[in-house]
Amino acid sequence: MTPDQVVANLSSGMRLGLGGWGSRRKPMALVQAILRSELTDLDLVSWGGPDVGLLCAAGKVRRVTFGFVSLDSIPLEPHFRNARETAAIQAREWGEGLFLQGLRAAAWNLPFLPSRAGLGSDVLAHDPELALVQDPYGGEALVAVPPLTLDAALVHADLCDVHGNGAVLGPDPFFDDLFCLAADRAWVSCERVVDDLRSEAPRGSIHLNPTMVSGVVEAPGGAWFTDHPPVRGRDEETQRRYAKAARDPGATADFLAWFSSAEAPR
């Protein structure tokens, strides 16, 4: 498959989960394909980084569920800031704890999972959908986190086979497997599609399997410009250009026009 073929499976209004973390191993080749598409009104779920900022800047987002949005080396995501500060998008601010429990609840097909995280905070105050549940054994009140069920998930891995087995060779798999499990359908882009995954990847690095993967795309450099060890570090220069482009709408449009079909440096 190609990134554009993956995106042809998506539709406007979908709840879309994006793997990675901050500005690290984001499925950027697939995000670029969304930027090239007619998709709009997306309901994003992400440990947010430039994936969220780019799609917000392109006017393709209705709502974001997030614990944070950051470019890591640039703490505040300037395009996400623009979207929030002009109220161009709806926000569902969950913090990291609720976000994780919501993904787990969706992955495990549960109506909710309990959480101490969130209690007492304004995360609850700003989301009227979140309810409390009482521990039937000890009586403690906990947040009943509803499932973050995704219509589709997109993640970027290192090596995959055509069956949908996938390996992450870097130091942290993040929660990409949960995103795939939480989604009705999930697509994985990867650096290379290989014939015999077990001969090229340590078995402990194989986090994705065919039960949670609908299709695989070979997209070398598919996380560019985000950090993707061991393939390459973050392309800080491109990220700085991206951040700087948030200063005015013309620069944003120029960056999006370039980046939407830019090829990852080899």
Next chain:
Amino acid sequence: MSHAGWSQALACADVFKGEGRILASAFGEAPRLGARLAKATFAPELVLTDGGTTIVDAEGTPQGHLTFSRVFDLVWAGRRHAILGASQLDRHGNANLSCIGAWAQPKIQLLGARGLPGNTRCHGCSYWIPKHSKRVFVDAVDFVSGLGTNRGAHELRAVISDLGVFDFSGPDGTLRLRTLHPGATLDQVQERTPFPVSVADDLAQTRGPTDQERALLSRWTA
């Protein structure tokens, strides 16, 4: 880092006194130095990371590995103390990392609540405020990301600013000044804080380094 900055690092180290095999998470320069000092001296069992996925010793030598998923496990399990930053902090220790202004359409969108709702509910937390000012210390935070003592915090142990060290044993669990850093004055604290700060009966000066700590700090900040 100046010798004045050492007071902040030492105060951060003291936050970990008596802790054993827990994850010591430290965000910012003085907290990182403090966690390393604590591990090198009175709290050798602390687990430190390099800020990424690598578990390191006090000197930064890699020892082990910790993914985000494992860090979350330690948060829920309460096996962690974190020295955090905050954009706003009120007298009860409610902390804001989310936004400035009305949440529906903020004046400034910040990072988001991050892990603070869970951190402050599940394990001990302290805050490092490198520039004590009325911008950070406020009467009311614009968004409660981290819980204060009046909202069910697990344990808020200390606030370390560039003026002194505070705890929350003031009236009704409010901020109380425990020690002043060398050169800082009570007047400065009050001038740069919008609400009255109570003061410990035994208000003292923030301690200086032991010989061992001086040697470590000299080397690490050279």
